Amino acid sequence: MAFISENVLDKFESIDPKTTVPLEKKYTSPKKFEFSFPLSKNEDDGMKNIVGVSWILQDGTDSYVTLLARVLAHLLLGNEGAILRKNLLESKLGKSIAKFSGLERELRELVFSVGLEGVKNSEIPEVEKVINTSLAQIMDQEIDDSEVRSALHQIEFKVKEITGDYYPFGLSTVLNFITPWLHGGDVVSFIRIDVDMKKLKDSLKDKNYLKEKIKEYFIDNPHKVSLVLRPDHSMKERADQELREKLEKQKIMLNSSQKDKLVQNARLLKERQEKFIDFSLLPKIEVKDLNMKMKSLKTSPEILEVAGSKLYFYDQSTNGISYIKYSFSQGDLNEEEVILLSLLATVFTKIGTKNSPYHEMAKRIGLYTGKVASSLGTGRYVNETDRAYLSFDIFAKCLDENIKPMMAIMTELINEYSLDDVDKIESIIKDQANELMICVADYGTDYAVKSAARNTSQYHRLMELTSGITFVRKINKISQMDRITFENVLEKMKALACKIFSKNNLNVAVVTSRDNNNDFQELVASSILSFPSRKNNGIDLAYEKTKRRDEACTTTTNVAYVVKTFSTPTLIHEDGAKFAVLAKMIGTDFLHSEIREKGGAYGGFSGYRAIRGIFYMASFRDPQITRTLKTFENALKWLNDSNFSQDDVDLAIIQVIAELDTPLSPSMEAFKYFENQLTNLSMNDWQKYRERILACSISDLRQVANKYLTGNYSVGMVTSKEMLDCDNPGNEFNISALIG
Template sequence: MTPTNDRPSTPELTVGQEIHGYRVIRITPLQAIDATLFLLDHMATGARHLHIAKADAENAFGVTFKTVPTDSTGVAHILEHTVLCGSEKYPVRDPFFSMLKRSLSTFMNAFTASDWTMYPFATQNRKDFYNLLDVYLDAAFFPVIDELSFKQEGHRLELEGEGEQRQLVYKGVVYNEMKGAMSSPDQVMSRSLLNALYPDTTYGNNSGGDPAVIPTLTHAQLKAFHRRHYHPSNAYFYTYGDLPLVDHLAVIADKVMGRFSRIDPNTEVAGQPRWSAPRTARYTYPLAPTEDPVKHSQAGLAWLLCDIRDTFEVLVLAVIEQVLLGNPASPLRKALMDSGLGSALSDASGFDADNRDTLFACGLKDVDETDAEAVERIVLDTLTRLATEGIDPEMTTSAIHQIEFHRKEVTNTPYPYGLKLLLMSIGSWLHGGDPDRILQLDADFERLHREIAAGPFLEKRIQTYFLDNPHRVRMVLAPDPQQAAREQEQERRELAQRLAQLDDAARRKIEEDARLLQQRQESEEDVSSLPTLARSDIPPEVQTCAPTALDGELPLWHYAQPTSGIYYLTGALGAGAVEDALLPWVPFFCYAFTKMGTRSSDYVQIARRTDAASGGLGLSAQARAIYGRSGACLPLVQLSAKCLTRNIDPMYGIVEELIAEFSCHDLARLKQLLGEYRSALEAMIVHNGHRLAISLSARGFGTAGALGETWGGIHQLRTVRETAKAADEKGLRDLADKLTAIAGSLFTPDNLVMAAVGETEAVAAARSRTLSGATLAGFKRPAQDLTFALLPPQTAPRAYREGWSTSSAVAFVALTVPTVALGHPDAPVLSVLSKLLRSVYLHREIREKGGAYGGFALYNPESGLFSMASYRDPHIERTLQVYAGAADFLRAAGLTDEDIKEALLQVCSEIDKPDPPGAAARKAFLRRVVGLDDDTRQAFKQQLLQVTKAKALAAADTYLTPGRAPTGTAVIAGRDHLETANHQLTDNPLTLHTI
């Protein structure tokens, strides 16, 4: 059925009404977000549908299935990948990825959680919404799931080498993805925690897949899992936005529901049987043999708590989490950190309400394994003290304020707002809870306030949920420097044994499958059956947000915006006057700025006041290239703060005290923060390895790239790690002096420009508060003056070619080449070329054929750098060959105008991604600081719409042909992997370093 072309509001529906085979069960006004909730079920199949009608053009969809694996083969995860490899109506090999090229979506993805799999998208274009809906429905309910797709996405055997060197190897996208994931301590900790606490339910399994178990999954098992789980009787549909519900229901009923009858999918998750006594558990993670295992363990406690459907108890536990761990002054967090046993809270610390039974975990990382009992004593002693002596009422008030603030704030980070509402409610809804209870907690908040006023309510809950609860485990996650080698040897022996057992028929089958898969991957296919948008569907204008006034007395820009009762303060400070020797420490200064305390208040007092009055405040360091100033680098520190409008005065008081009285005299606290910061940098290596590799490869091309690596890359980690290892009293005093000097360079009278964002009354109140204070009113410069001191351009480019070793079973491979920046005629062409290259070349070569999780091409119009990168990649040398062949491929590929249009759609979907009013204003202000005005943005988009195939090919020839320009190469991988690659890269090996 084709939906109507206009956008009528949702018609008046009534409870009990039947429409398109659905029955309306509930209609609930969501006054807090100015929306209406509709809950329906499909009478024939039992499918559920949740619709949130709201005046928001960014419409969202999601269909979620309860997926409850009984093993760690990764069946749910592999199925998520495989259903997106072709369907009944769209039998192309990758309709999902193809639709990324044919859409203006603001979000497209698929998720596998411990007990559900979700297929969500969002878009601002009505035609696009129904195009994507058609593809998503066909993919989920009528996928092909052929054996070759299973082998590509899940796992397969291939023969490599010749003669006596002939060997079997495992390949597969999910297989390599999970090898990478299980190299990360935080991933291992999270999955081990579930295994320890839920040994008798689906949560005890690794839903993503254990690499040692993944190869046991069969194609028949995958198809059977789909038949049972991907059925309307097991489906939870969700729609959001200003498109009419009736149209959604008509399409879903027409496309899906008529082909199914109700079944019992048997996917209910029973509660974990409760223990009668606490337990202990020990797990290990792989550590590079070059790293010292001493004090590299994690230790802590975890409890099984309430049923996820009990919204009041979930709220109570969220408040208790905030009280215990929410800020540096929180008693449990402070007790753990003050012990000096570890560097930061253990991974997965906090309250987790994603599973049928909720959990709470806390502990320390970077401890000695023998410290586990000491960590347990600290946790239990702190909880006992709070239960018996009571919780400071101000801490309870602040905790509730934090939860209320973040529920009130409308953001699109990291997901569009409509999808954030789905993710908030899906866990409870899947297990029989009411989604409207999750989305409007007013009654629960009112009850909570009454209970707290009546007596020691939270203290009693701590006693019940923690001290008297025997379902508790003491967890240890210990490093094992031999684990990776042991697992590799086990895999080698297993594959050698399988090779020895292969008969001729089995060998021919493996070779034939490899040939057929390669043939499929390299074949050109007709994707014309897939729906698409046209160039004419692209909005010709960019979205803008202009200031409502520039202040005449203050360096202040005014942005009057409908921000739902929240006020935002943002500011820009130039860091160009910071001494060269101090520049590497600017990011740590930003990290420590709000966490150190002041001359008048210690860090505990500052933390408590911050949580009581704001929704967060802090500094961030950015190395920016100024638009229109070739080679110029603006080292920038951004100030951000936000609060409910009633809290403008106390929030400004904190900001002014931090600026005027910043102090590093508390050396013990400084040492704590240094350890926390180092730990956070180390944790990002495996998660953001592709970004770090790009940063390393780009650092030789321009001052901004070099400073970006110094501030946010591997070199920042090395700087911090070196200092942290020798953090004696003298070293800490030296560091304190550096931070004090940085503060002195930043907070000078002519070095701050601010923007006030909020409702008109809030902006006026904030201006008055600024004028009345001694600190912010003391910054004197014209509001229109956004020029700050710049760092000089690099004298000459330097093409690094490096390998950086770490604990990882997979690689991250990046190559960067300097091109041209925004303002050059080729800039829009390079933007299109980056999407084109990923779509028609890198996705196939790096992911489909190479087995990496992803292959990317990125063009940065600010710096003029063009990068290619891979994520969780089993290859190094082959991937570098792929990069080198990019220009040759494009010349020979027979590109079409349709290819260009698809790449253009991808660029414009990013440009046109909407922001809520507060974020839109803050981004607009920052764009002005770095020299990007709206006229330039509009001109760039107009030039984008004129990009042709000839221009794209010319740009590829000019900038991507090997030898035309210096290139930077960086690989992050395990040491053995790097050394093996260097044996193949004999003509131009990587210079090896250790992270």
């Protein structure tokens, strides 16, 4: 820092950048606004309006006010039983809670929003009525003390938990306080949450305190905005036409000198894009500086067996928080049952049990745990040619002192589950279907990869069925069924649920401190003994293994997500590591330049999924299709013809190792180890993979590229019909609309 100050900073004088953000000028009465958004006509089912209400609450640099607002947000929206969430969903005025709902803490002032997506034109006014009625309902009754304690518990839990699965924990902690830091607040007061927590708990001794704040912040707050977003089928076409006309006018207005200048600038840009950049001038680490050893857990798990179930206890420093995952391996399922299983995972922990209605269960979950969730676990046995792993997983975490009530919740969910509340299940499925439909374009690359790879192996077929375009279409279809047809689907789900929970096919991971092991083991063993016995065979999905299948899914979007996939060996093969390095080189040195810098896409990259055995090249938010596919074709020629040094390869090696060494939270480290054990992947396998990465040369990369990237491949794409109409790469594509 002294060197930087002396040679750079000291040469300048400080200035006031005038970046202070003033408080908003407050409305004296509520306002209403309407806007439009583009939507293809074939995707409009008459229920695509978005309706919401927002309030500016208070100054976001005040730590106490922020804490209070977080508590209020939890009471109103924080779980399945929260009054705004419950009343809006039960009103059936819309398909799902609006994505913007919740407390926005990253602005200068706190903003709370709530609304519904998927609303009919005729029912738009009713949404705000439900919101206003719900707030009035709170004023007419006593706020449940357990709901308040649940809100406080959730906030304290988040402060205590060591996260950082994508960022170092210290950095993610700092980012939580970015708002007061940027806007001149007292950052220390946000860190010392215990001071504000004590103040709030003292204030809560007045039973009317929260109701008074709800009245102040919401009911009597004039700075309120009601918003309606309506679909417009011709909006995109009009915008495109306006742009064409504007460009044509600009072109007519240009004189010959200005045209020559544009041509010259284009030539200069091309020269700059193709200019060699000598990275050797920059300071860098070298491969020899990297750690040769793969990081592993400090202590091996303690492994026990109880009534046919296998238990893995991981001793980790988790700051007084314990984690558990029940993983029920599945088998003997056909494609329809796999999709239904994914649907069951969507609703399972949100629907209550025979003993506890969903709002009561949501209250217990909030009061005693940090989270309870169900999901599907998918994996590939990397040491076998084509065998997939599928499990129904239930995950929970809690403060150490709440292990017993958490385990009671877990056991009750499994033994006393109930699929009888048809209205609630239908509401959850509609909510999830709407969210997935909206997000297809946002996650287009991931969907395109799954679509292109689905016929390469049993595992990739499983991935597409449970989380790809096939699942999105299926859940959307189910969400629109009439009541009788929906109940028939529900009966099939009930029949499936009867056979998925078995102690004979159960693996359990527990992450906690060693001090908790004995008590935890007794509780888990008791829980397991209450489960039925039933043996499942391994998953055996039929799929059509084809040489090539190019697919395009069309939806409302202005861009394309284009992917080309190749089936490759997994990480345990001697060639696997070479693909990891190859992906970095092609992505960083070729695709980024050609697709992003020259082609105008937001991103161009390649990747290798080491466990899945897939190499892919991809574009992100791409304005071009045919050009991008041609670029993919040219990647191999570029690799063979370019003059690379070992320094170029080393740069890619360093990037791969950096990803392998991404810091994980203590709990995530343990669960990653657990997943490896379920699919027979050892730390020795990872160590060999790392050593092969570190030993890669340019000849290795060319060898695997010419061996595996010249044969069978598939292309997947998420884009719009309009883009395909004007930039169609050929007739070999199987084109289908997201909603057909």
